[in-house]
Amino acid sequence: MIDYRRLRIALLGAGSVGSQVARLLLEHADELADRSGAALELAGIAVRDLDAPRDVELPRELLTTDAETLIVGSDIVIELMGGIEPAREYLLQALNSGADVVTGNKALLATHGAEIFDAADQVGASVSYEAAVAGAIPIIRPLRDSLAGDRVDRIVGIVNGTTNYILDRMDVEGAEMADILADAQRLGYAEADPTGDVEGHDAAQKAAILASLAFHTTVPLEAVHREGITGVTKQMMDAARHAGYVIKMVAVCERLTGRGEASDEAISVRVYPALIRREHPLASVHGVNNAVFVQAEAAGNLMFYGAGAGGVQTASAVLGDVVSAARRHIAGGAGVGESTRANLPTVDIGQVVTRYQITLEVDDRPGVLARVAGILSDGRVSIATVEQTLEQTPGQPGDDAAEAGSARLVIGTHKALEQDLSETVARLADDDVVERVVSVLRVEGD
Template sequence: MTELRTLKVALLGCGNVGSQVARILLEDAGMLADRAGARLELSGIAVRNIDAPRDVELPHELFTTDAETLVKGADLVIELMGGIEPARSLILTAMRNGACVVTGNKALVALDGPTLHEEADGAGVQLSYEAAVAGAIPILRPIRDSLSGDRITRVLGIVNGTTNFILDQMDSTGAQFADALAEAQRLGYAEADPTADVEGHDAASKAAILASLSFHTRFALEDVYCEGISSVSAADIAAAKDAGFVIKLLAIAEKLEDAGAAGTAGVSVRVHPTLLPREHPMAAVRGAFNAVFIEAENAGELMFYGQGAGGAPTASAVMGDLVSAARSIVLDCPGRTETTTGQVPALPIGAAMTSYYIGLDVADQPGVLARIAQLFAEHGVSIEIMRQTIHRDAGSKVESAELRIVTHRAREAALAATVEAVKGLDVINSVTSVLRVEGV
């Protein structure tokens, strides 16, 4: 029987995910060796504070504060430090010294993915980051490998568990945003400073990664249009529910034909609160779970669902990448983690195709509906659904009506212009809500 070689694994960071990765490497060494074709030896764990308390008890001698020396002696490097620096420099050092790299750092990959991939290609090593998007859900490898013989046309993702938990709480209990956020923080789903989650920045990083792999073009964070959920009110949630919708924060990447300035094809990459029909598969994604819904020319519709965060679930994604990278070393054939075969332009939000849900408080008088419908027609926007509810104030005898309008799909620019024009009508008391709609 052939003796298995030993590959040294350096771990950078030992937080919630890192400690679980270390545990798996130590506890499941035999299984991992069988699957990787080599023994995976945890050679060290680089941390800022060796004596910091940790959930998993690990051998003290594994810890070091000298991350650079550790990576220079490794065959495989797992980066779970987060942030841009020193993570970026350590990853580059590792690759230049011939090590394959596994990272869960979505912010770094979204910001500087092209540089990292160029370095990996130049060094002949593998760069993998399955854990950077949707936690335990295997989504990047299926996009890169399983669908490599197909054309993806659209990706919709619930890729931030914190915001999904908040919106689900608001939908199921009627809670206000602030109360749902406080509950998410109490349960550990949201950080003390939740800005990156609730303002959509975390989801935007993941959207850039999904778009890059799906459309074989390197998209950066700056290419992603981003809106968070902090302005979503309990009234918005209630109105959506009454109309048969649920509100989710979606990361969307889709190929659009004849959408560029010169009528050329492009890709719209965006993150924003979105109404989904309650019968849509993604509408049933509850709590802090994640899901990614893919539309492809030949495969049709696919959905990937699972835990989007947490130490052990995310560690599962890291270990999958690690075993794959180890196999590439054993076989001396580093795998490709991206295929940038084209340079499809990123489109501005105005070029996106979507539908709008518009809530209006209007005067209850003859001709109002006709004036609004005419204005929509003048802007080339077709109304799919219009519902009216009459409100009467007995004290002042003032009558008003609440209109809820769902449009057919149209260019974002045309929809936004329509809303601005509606605001100028003298029969409009206020525009109470404007949200995008998908899945209708």
């Protein structure tokens, strides 16, 4: 056990994301220390009500209602309270005391971002906010660092899970918005007052943050053109489908040339429901998922896809920021790697468990399937599906599988050990009823 330097972490807020962050900080303390090079000591969790019900049971002794005292002496302050005040005040207090700050507060960043970044610059502290846009999807760091040497021309993002869920179900089920919205509220995908989502306020905040970062400028929330989805009807969805499109609520951040008044460069930032071609990668973003499509001058088209919300998913983004802040803290900023590397054993391919599809050419006579099934079963390979074909598949003139007296068996297996599988396939190949093992393929991506 390495004796790591301790860093004092203050957590403000214990809602769906905050409580998961607290849980992961406590449960994964050893791993996080190895990743960070510092013991991340959760000093306390500031909450409004000590007795409020929470998603995760938290140690009572860590809870406090006194955020200001908790912040004092902290190395990293995680703000997951939401809202403008007192979050803004606490963040400024944290930065002024030299702490690095991690926040998921999109409303605050979209309205007071410049003030907060300036405060951080003055004391040389960092503000990280991966969780503020597109939940668990790493998009802030790629825009800030990975594309820092490129020029982003355009971003089209699905950044609000609630509206994507509603429009997706309208598209798939041919349903009316009112019905889906009621269902979404029941399932917790939409709030009792859905205005912030359906009118595009949430997406507009995220668009302002993305555009600021992508174009290295400050985009005030008022500069974001915003239209909600309430005008989208079942009839419009049907017509879109008919024309080869799907309607998605998108945030568009665009660099324009020769259009600004005083400059030869300007940007446009807007959120609205728009038609997206069915073949576009964004069209296949379903349910509450998010995706951000980026067009950059050199890199070309990139897409980042994943869970756009959810307590534990968003907590992943917060912890990534916390580990980075901790590395920076420890190394005086020089930390680029991690403290320790394990030396995990790599198992032989024989020890891998996966699904397989085995295609066999067998004699076409009674009892063959039973015999093949028996060999598989003896080899601990369990059959999920079998398809037997007698005649030649069209378009396969070179296929000799269907000669007189032969049949083709396509066997899908349940998960099996590669070693069992390969021994079983060898036994099948040797068996009299099997004329040829045509192919053995693994199935991935389940």
